[in-house]
Amino acid sequence: MDGEPTDFEPVELALRELGVAARVDLTPEVPIGRGFGASGAATLATAIAANAEFGLGRSRDELVEVAHRAEVEAGTGLGDVFVQNRGGLVVGDGGDPRKYDRETPIEYASFGPIATEEALADDDLMATVAREGSATLDALPDDPSLARLTRDAWDFAETIGLPTAEVREAVEAVEAAGGAASMAMVGETVFAVGAAGVLPNRTEVCPEGAQLR
Structure with a gap:
């Protein structure tokens, strides 16, 4: 590495x-x-x-x-x-996921890891994720904006109880600047759209799937 x-x-x-x-x-x-x-x-x-x-x-x-x-x-x-x-922005629960082309830059800040293995082994958490995740997906419009997806993702993160104090502070800073932010799953990472310069790093959604170059 x-x-x-x-x-x-x-x-x-x-x-x-x-x-x-x-x-x-x-x-x-x-x-x-x-x-x-x-x-x-x-x-x-x-x-x-x-x-x-x-x-x-x-x-x-x-x-x-x-x-x-x-x-x-x-x-x-x-x-x-x-x-x-x-590749692209894929939304769904595995049954019939929808793919969208989005070119909006995404900013992020990462404060630390959250053990994925521990989260996946938590049966109560996984049951909540399945229930609340399905409800969140069902409520999305057919062609959601990246801002809408991000706001709904934050509502989901709060519902399942994973955000840390640092994550909340970063999300609040983005929202105060007029953007939308949420938490990566699973990590102590905040990603945001619509508020350039609030978070220190920038990336984007790649429209292509994994490939040899």
């Missing part, structure tokens, strides 16, 4: 399932373990690259499933790789 040796369980599990022994060099552009789905992105990228490098002949769907199983076994995510495979 950034030139330093490290354990990365979902990547290792994916390589094992593919029957490949390889060194993987990862250069992340967002913080790891902060709710950006970086572990899923790394695992999917590894599966796609290994398939090409070693001529494994796996289909794209097979590679996505390999990455997904590795993430679930490692406890680092549940469905990130399906979104990363498609």
